[in-house]
Amino acid sequence: MADTKREIERKYESDDSGLPDLTGVAGVAAVLDQGVAELDATYYDTADERLAASSITLRRRTGGTDAGWHLKFPVASGVRDEISAPLSDTVPSTLGALVRSRVRDDKLAPVVRLRSTRDIRHLVDVDGRLLAEVSVDAVRAERLTGAGGKAEWTEIEVELADGGDPAFLDKVEKRLRKAGVRPAESASKLARALAETSGKGQPRKEDRAAPVTAGDHVLAYLRAQRDVIVELDPAVRRDVEDSVHRMRVATRRTRSTFKSYRKILDRAVTDPIGDELKWLAGELGAGRDQEVLAERIGGIVEELPPGLVVGPVRNRLRTWAKARGGDSRRQIIDVLNGQRYLALLTSLDALLADPPLRPAAAGKPSKVLAKAVDKAYDVLAGLVEQALATPPGHDRDVATHEARKKAKRARYAAEAAAPALGKPASKLVSSLKDLQGLLGEHQDSVMSREALKELAEQAHAAGENAFTYGLVYGREEQRAAAVEAELPGVWKGMKGTAGI
Known part of the structure; x- marks a missing residue:
């Protein structure tokens, strides 16, 4: 059985200097070290990367606290619905059905592997309630199709706690910007990986020509x-x-x-x-x-x-x-x-x-x-x-x-x-x-x-x-x-x- 949750997060560029001090963010009583996790994710798509074109991601990930299959649909900027299923060797039928209207009769196959070393912090309030999880991710990307290009980068990810107020992310961002940290150009790790392992740089979304006739x-x-x-x-x-x-x-x-x-x-x-x-x-x-x-x-x-x-x-x-x-x-x-x-x-x-x-x-x-x-x-x-x-x-x-x-x-x-x-x-x-x-x-x-x-x-x-x-x-x-x-x-x- 697949589970669904609303994921609200923001991503930022990092220059490998680590995470700025976030104890000054309004409402944050403590920043708790949660250790380091090693994550290994393989992303699946059609040969023409149809899911990625719709900002949909389907991955099989091991490591961390939520190992398994994850399918994410965009809802709004920085907001996605994540549907998860238990770890298995093949794409779960519950998730495969949810992308069938896009995949049709084509096959889903591995396109990118992302291995991340994730340094995790929890931002909590005076009652110890989780406000957001902040991580510094050192990412190593490898394309599994074509020429098989590779890329590496570091990014900061801030994910709002379940049921949290999205306005809290604005407070975190204000502190990050003050420390010189800027929002990431890519909406997801997969988007950046696909761009950088292709050797073409960040993709630019082309607007369809305005109707004339x-x-x-x-x-x-x-x-x-x-x-x-x-x-x-x-x-x-x-x-x-x-x-x-x-x-x-x-x-x-x-x-x-x-x-x-x-x-x-x-x-x-x-x-x-x-x-x-x-x-x-x-x-x-x-x-x-x-x-x-x-x-x-x-x-x-x-x-x-x-x-x-x-x-x-x-x-x-x-x-x-x-x-x-x-x-x-x-x-x-x-x-x-x-x-x-x-x-x-x-x-x-x-x-x-x-x-x-x-x-x-x-x-x-x-x-x-x-x-x-x-x-x-x-x-x-x-x-x-x-x-x-x-x-x-x-x-x-x-x-x-x-x-x-x-x-x-x-x-x-x-x-x-x-x-x-x-x-x-x-x-x-x-x-x-x-x-x-x-x-x-x-x-x-x-x-x-x-x-x-x-x-x-x-x-x-x-x-x-x-x-x-x-x-x-x-x-x-x-x-x-x-x-x-x-x-x-x-x-x-x-x-x-x-x-x-």
Whole structure:
């Protein structure tokens, strides 16, 4: 079983003069010598160093107090999530799965060996509580591929104690800078090792050329969505909160962009990929939609006075959610481990590497993108007007749901165009987001009422009182009616944002 921790640390250059006196750092009562540890780490990557390109490190390390396998994902500057697994001779399957969206079917192999002599100090407060661990590392790096270059350096590493205040690191840095110590140029030992053992010096991250044409802007948006899908893969596998929803949204944004910008990208190529994105979104939603409905209904039940909750409502609701959801998490993991998912990622990569551009892609964003956004808005407008003109009931529910779907498409089209079209498109995105939320609340009420009818039937068949389900059904009808009453005013106010 892999363990996860949040690692917050900073690295500094060292001139081999050792560690400056840190007893003057505010809050530090003592600097305790923890001795010297000999660390031996082998870093794994693909032949083209795909993990390193994403600032991800996978290593097998012996020595010290945390020997084993460590996989680190960047969170922010100086912040990484470290997932560890016990020492073994091969990459643990738990860690291998977490990098599969990047590695695909390629092999992970040793690329660099780092041996470090670590001189360790603990900074503690007046109660002896650990504030940070500071070490001076004498590093010897050896590349295990190609010409096999070598490099040596010394650095200072300051790692915040678990649960510590990141502001404490600022205090330590202030003292280090005063002593002439400067932050390291490389974000990690591996990055420096890869650079120095290649003989090319510190790598410089090249910025992608700024979008110019309409096609450039659409591709930039699609590239960002592809990156979100790939980057969220490990979070989905780890069941990080909201990760499934966010990945699902990225698949929808991508598919919607294909449809909105068919004048830019050849649909003969994008339609099959769009079908696969629809499949993935459906698999990610398996069971989750039922859980969301159960949470919604349960929230209303909790708001009711105790005397109005008649029978085993909460237990039946939990049973219903579990039965409908099934083993959704296991299903999602199976999908992410499957070849169909990897083929989809490969298709997205291929499309972005060699995009099937149509003539309009070379056009000016102010014309081509604006036209696409206006078209998406016009379709939405027709559906909203239709919903408003339809009497309350099933047909209005259907029309409102269709308007919600088109509100999403118009919003995503405007998002892709916003960097080129500026404030008008950004304002439209904001308005569409509000409209989408309102229409979404209506659809959630519709789905909730369908679920409540099913629950009431089950309760009745089991000889239970179905009163509470009917009461909650009535509450949901009131929610839908409130949305329908609010919609005309919201839509009237939105018309001022129409037209890009």
